[in-house]
Amino acid sequence: MEKVIEINAIEKSFGKTKALNKVSFEVNKGEIVGFIGPNGAGKSTTIRILLGLIKADGGSATLFGKDVWKDAVDIHKRVAYVPGDVNLWPNLTGGQVIDLFLSMRGAKVDKERKEELIKRFEFDPTKKCRAYSKGNRQKVALIAAFSAEADVYIFDEPTAGLDPLQERVFQRCAREVLDKGASVLLSSHILSEVEQLCDRVAIIRQGEIVESGSLVDLRHLTRSQITLKTKEDIHTIDSQDFAHDVTRDKGEIVFQLDSDHLDDFLRFIQPYTVLKLESAPPKLEDLFMRHYESTKGGV
Amino acid sequence: MWTVFKLQWLRLFKQPVLMVTFLGLTLLFVYFLAGAQGTQTISVPTYSEELTSEELNEWIDRLNEEETFLFVESDYETVYDNIRMNETAFALGLTQENYEFLIGREDMEISTLIQYVDQIFVTEMRLQGVETDFGLTGLEVTEFIEIETRSHAAAVSSGDRYRLGIVVGMSLYFSVFSILFLMINLVEEKQTGTWNRLIFSPLTKTKIYLGQLTHYLLAGMIQIGLAFLILRVLVGIDLGTNYLEMGVIIFSFVFAIVSLGMLLMGIVNTPQQLQVVIPIVTTSMAMLGGAFWPLEVVTNRLLLFLGDLMPIKYGMEAMVDTIVHDHTLSQLIVPLSALILMGILFMGVGINLMERVSDN
Known part of the structure; x- marks a missing residue:
């Protein structure tokens, strides 16, 4: 599969602080990759390096096989970017800024597409940018990005200021560009969004990629929540290796089950009369929290 | 480049107060303070x-x-x-x-x-x-x-030359003000993050800078041109008919000032600091360069030497010589080269400092 974004062991330090330590991941053509991690983990730094705004200290980062720093201008012609905090010229109107962004790309503006997006995002382009809320400023960047015919879309927490309805519009638009064959890198805090949209995720923590792969693969790494009710009381479950955080509530046993020990668990409960067995699939959030908590714990 | 150029004009037209104010001040000062109400007896x-x-x-x-x-x-x-x-x-x-x-x-x-x-x-x-x-x-x-x-x-009596010096000096002084204040936009863009939007477009840094600088250059030239036009038509001050020479001088002067702006922005990089630094630099430059009083009254050699380093001195000298003595471009080679040289030097150092700052 054609690799559109390829990051290979990039490093970046700001003074003594090491912001990125051998970060590597890739985005294939037609794929949407979620890029998640707690605040200050290095998501935006990675994106800024990808955009050629700052230079990496080591490693290599390429977009379309071109070096992101040396061939920045060429690359920018094919990339659309929406930052988390959109900064606009306060005395220009939203419509003017959208036109400006598009004209900077040097391509012809697809007016119909632009108008359609303005309608879909329910955006008023006649007001001056200083009067816009965070969400509206975000819409300016989103409309400009989706109006452009780009091959790669990079979103850095694009829906942070949007209401749930607009979030859905964003997700639909993202799927549309994917259908057209574009690739998307989505950095986000909203894990449900990443879960719904992304084929693969990369989790970054303290400047290092700690987990990377398809959501299906990653789920194996985590645990399912099992709610179990049996006729008999099972005391021995507490001492089983596959069960974690065992609690009892109104005769029900709730615990976390290692996904790769499902078989052991089934064999374990065979002798008992099972009245209720519920299994909740692992959420991305659990996966994320596992890493997040370990960060907090200083591991 | 033209997109950036157009963008800057768009921003200026939406907020023209600054330019209009400085143009108004130029006329006011020249008219009342320089005693230039026509040719006086x-x-x-x-x-x-x-x-x-x-x-x-x-x-x-x-x-x-x-x-x-x-x-x-x-x-x-x-x-x-x-x-x-x-x-x-x-x-x-x-x-x-x-x-x-x-x-x-x-x-x-x-x-x-x-x-x-x-x-x-x-x-x-x-x-x-x-x-x-x-x-x-x-x-x-x-x-x-x-x-x-x-x-x-x-x-031409020394008095006439002095008065003309004041007319030209004041016009240049206020134009320096408005060019430099206009250039704060550039630092503001860097601070608010819109500069990154420009960097992250398929435009090279050179084109972005060129677009910005061409805008400031043209805005400054228009301001001086307009001030002279109004002074000539409405107030009746004789500014000669050497349009080509005047055009070249205005261009060289504004180029030197825009470059000076880049240098200042390389050294001082917040809009708030610039708002303090610009009046100090502009006013002391005008004083040392002889925009407020003829340099003939200054005897201190250090001050005269400092005056020699001020672009405004060369701008005034060249303009007065052109208006009064009909100096041609070849006769103006010294002040013009001084202005261009200062411009190149300031611009080089300024952009270097600015880029070094933004790299970190």
Whole structure:
């Protein structure tokens, strides 16, 4: 599969602080990759390096096989970017800024597409940018990005200021560009969004990629929540290796089950009369929290 | 590049207050403070305690034959009071066979005035002497040698040159203000993050800078051009007809100032600091460069040396020379090269500093 974004062991330090330590991941053509991690983990730094705004200290980062720093201008012609905090010229109107962004790309503006997006995002382009809320400023960047015919879309927490309805519009638009064959890198805090949209995720923590792969693969790494009710009381479950955080509530046993020990668990409960067995699939959030908590714990 | 250029104009048109204010200030200062209300004649109150009113008027008519000064009839008490109250600097007193000057304060016109009055008085006295000695009446003076002055320089008094210097100096001073204040936009863009939006477009940094700098260059040139046009048409100040030379000077000057702006922005990088630094730099530059007073009155060598480093000095020098002496481009090569050289130097250092700052 054609690799559109390829990051290979990039490093970046700001003074003594090491912001990125051998970060590597890739985005294939037609794929949407979620890029998640707690605040200050290095998501935006990675994106800024990808955009050629700052230079990496080591490693290599390429977009379309071109070096992101040396061939920045060429690359920018094919990339659309929406930052988390959109900064606009306060005395220009939203419509003017959208036109400006598009004209900077040097391509012809697809007016119909632009108008359609303005309608879909329910955006008023006649007001001056200083009067816009965070969400509206975000819409300016989103409309400009989706109006452009780009091959790669990079979103850095694009829906942070949007209401749930607009979030859905964003997700639909993202799927549309994917259908057209574009690739998307989505950095986000909203894990449900990443879960719904992304084929693969990369989790970054303290400047290092700690987990990377398809959501299906990653789920194996985590645990399912099992709610179990049996006729008999099972005391021995507490001492089983596959069960974690065992609690009892109104005769029900709730615990976390290692996904790769499902078989052991089934064999374990065979002798008992099972009245209720519920299994909740692992959420991305659990996966994320596992890493997040370990960060907090200083591991 | 043109997108960035267009963007800057769009922003300027949405907020033109700054430019209009500085243009207004230029006109106001030139009009009121520089005393440039058209070509002024200096009026000299003339009194006499000995001569009759008729005799005095005769003298005044004779003195007013040339238009350099305007002699106005007055009386000793009024003149004395006015000088005492510092309302007039000097007055001419006539007696039967002599004249005197009442001088309240030194004025640069006095020496010319004394020379002028002396010349007329001597001529008149000699004629009277001849009339008495030879008993003749109605003598006429025939000029055997006619002197035709071709050079503009001789025709322009130091006062005119000074006034023109103020007109040009003020216009340049306020244009420096508005160019530099306009350039704060650039730093603001870097601070608010819109600069990154530009960097993250398929435009090279060179094009972004070129777009921005072309805008400031053109805005500055338009401001000076407009100020001169208004001063010429509405106020009637003669600024000559050497449009090409003036255009080149304005371009070189604005280029030097835009570069100076880049240098300042390389050193100081928040809009708030710049708002403090710009007036200090601009005003001291104008003072040292001779925009407020002629450099001839400065004797301190250090100040004169510092003045030599100020772009405004070369801008003024070149403009005054062009207007007064019709200097051509080849004659203006020294001030023009100085401006361009300063521009290149400031720009080089400025962009370097700026880029170093933004790399971190």
